[in-house]
Amino acid sequence: MRGGAKVAVTQHRHEGVYIARGKEDALCTKNMVPGESVYGEKRVSVENEGDKVEYRVWNPFRSKLGAGILGGLDSIWMKPGSKVLYLGAASGTTVSHVSDIVGPEGVVYAVEFSHRSGRDLVNMAKKRPNIVPIIEDARHPAKYRMIVGMVDCVFADVAQPDQARIVAINSHYFLKNEGHFVISIKANCIDSTVPAEAVFAREVKKLQEENFKPSEQLTLEPYERDHAIVVGGYRMPKKK
Amino acid sequence: MSKMSFVLYESASGYGLFELVALDEIGTKAKDVQKTISDLSRFSKVMKLKAFQPFTNTAGALEEINAVSEGIMTENLKDFLVRNLPKASKEGKKAKFTLGMIDAKLANAVQEGTGLKCVCDEIVGEVLRGVRNHLTHFIKGLSDMDLNRSQLSLAHSYSRAKVKFNVNKVDNMII
Numbered sequence: 001m002r003g004g005a006k007v008a009v010t011q012h013r014h015e016g017v018y019i020a021r022g023k024e025d026a027l028c029t030k031n032m033v034p035g036e037s038v039y040g041e042k043r044v045s046v047e048n049e050g051d052k053v054e055y056r057v058w059n060p061f062r063s064k065l066g067a068g069i070l071g072g073l074d075s076i077w078m079k080p081g082s083k084v085l086y087l088g089a090a091s092g093t094t095v096s097h098v099s100d101i102v103g104p105e106g107v108v109y110a111v112e113f114s115h116r117s118g119r120d121l122v123n124m125a126k127k128r129p130n131i132v133p134i135i136e137d138a139r140h141p142a143k144y145r146m147i148v149g150m151v152d153c154v155f156a157d158v159a160q161p162d163q164a165r166i167v168a169i170n171s172h173y174f175l176k177n178e179g180h181f182v183i184s185i186k187a188n189c190i191d192s193t194v195p196a197e198a199v200f201a202r203e204v205k206k207l208q209e210e211n212f213k214p215s216e217q218l219t220l221e222p223y224e225r226d227h228a229i230v231v232g233g234y235r236m237p238k239k240k
Numbered sequence: 241m242s243k244m245s246f247v248l249y250e251s252a253s254g255y256g257l258f259e260l261v262a263l264d265e266i267g268t269k270a271k272d273v274q275k276t277i278s279d280l281s282r283f284s285k286v287m288k289l290k291a292f293q294p295f296t297n298t299a300g301a302l303e304e305i306n307a308v309s310e311g312i313m314t315e316n317l318k319d320f321l322v323r324n325l326p327k328a329s330k331e332g333k334k335a336k337f338t339l340g341m342i343d344a345k346l347a348n349a350v351q352e353g354t355g356l357k358c359v360c361d362e363i364v365g366e367v368l369r370g371v372r373n374h375l376t377h378f379i380k381g382l383s384d385m386d387l388n389r390s391q392l393s394l395a396h397s398y399s400r401a402k403v404k405f406n407v408n409k410v411d412n413m414i415i
Binding site: 118122129173 | 250251252274278304305308309310342343345365369372373375387388391392394395396398399400402403
């Protein structure tokens with residue numbers, strides 16, 4: 001997106017997320033490594049009283065978290081300084097935006113099992129010191145327990161039938177009491193024989209059984225089909 | 241539940257051995273333990289750091305994490321445990337304490353290798369959640385930043401090795 005003075009960047013309701021207002025509006029995050037794109041995304045430079053700040057455009061068609069934000073999630077539970085455990089990091093496209101959001105004070109522990117995309121992830125993490133790349137199966141958090149600390153938020157996009165269980169065991173190891181989870185559920189990956197809504201309801205139920213308290217559910221139309229994001233808290237205090 | 245008096249915590253910076261000085265106070269149900277660990281002032285009264293052994297270099301740390309993630313006890317870990325845990329008063333007599341560990345596989349290996357009695361249950365899991373949360377409070381001279389840096393460097397070497405030594409890699413580029 002070029003346009004110089006024509007583009008103004010304003011803060012999104014979520015801290016660390018921005019909107020570039022030019023000919024078209026675009027979701028973006030403040031680039032932690034100015035001058036570089038991670039996956040070929042466009043960059044926007046804005047001059048503000050002599051300071052040049054660069055933003056990276058976040059494509060909601062390529063990122064479920066991005067789609068969720070545009071869909072109007074109430075809170076993503078990630079902000080500058082947050083520690084996030086990201087399960088299903090893939091090549092790290094969304095991870096790079098989360099890394100922008102949490103900034104130099106935050107940490108993103110990015111777990112990906114596939115070696116092929118893991119290689120891209122490790123290479124990307126070399127340039128972003130707030131990303132801790134972990135090439136390991138998210139089903140076995142014990143294997144990476146030495147390199148992960150307590151986190152504020154668990155994000156999961158693992159597209160596995162036992163996703164709820166994967167999130168649960170990881171949270172048991174690493175998620176703070178009263179921390180939050182954000183998970184993206186692809187109905188097809190869990191059960192393709194019943195309607196998507198039924199799958200979502202079942203997953204929500206599974207989460208409730210594991211000490212999670214879902215507070216928000218959002219389908220990702222028009223960006224993804226039969227996808228939902230579920231957000232909630234972990235080990236929340238009982239209301240008196 | 242058998243009496244647990246020590247727990248082992250494996251961090252990216254080194255091994256930590258913690259002693260539960262007031263077992264009664266920490267509670268015997270997972271719910272009570274949860275309450276205790278969420279309050280740092282209460283938690284630091286029932287838990288004391290017994291010993292901490294930092295990893296001296298990256299290569300050494302990598303060796304440890306590779307073994308730990310596979311549930312294998314290294315010589316270094318064995319040495320650390322034997323040196324810092326009280327000895328049984330007589331040969332052949334069982335030690336009176338148990339060592340809490342988070343991973344059943346490693347607990348088995350330690351039990352076989354050292355003869356210590358190891359437990360791995362829900363309570364241990366809860367206690368270690370507390371340790372993970374407050375680790376830098378217990379270990380003097382280890383700041384959050386230090387810990388983070390060692391996590392980062394260890395993760396990079398661990399992950400790089402995984403990617404490099406994968407025999408099934410499918411995307412060998414031919415240029």
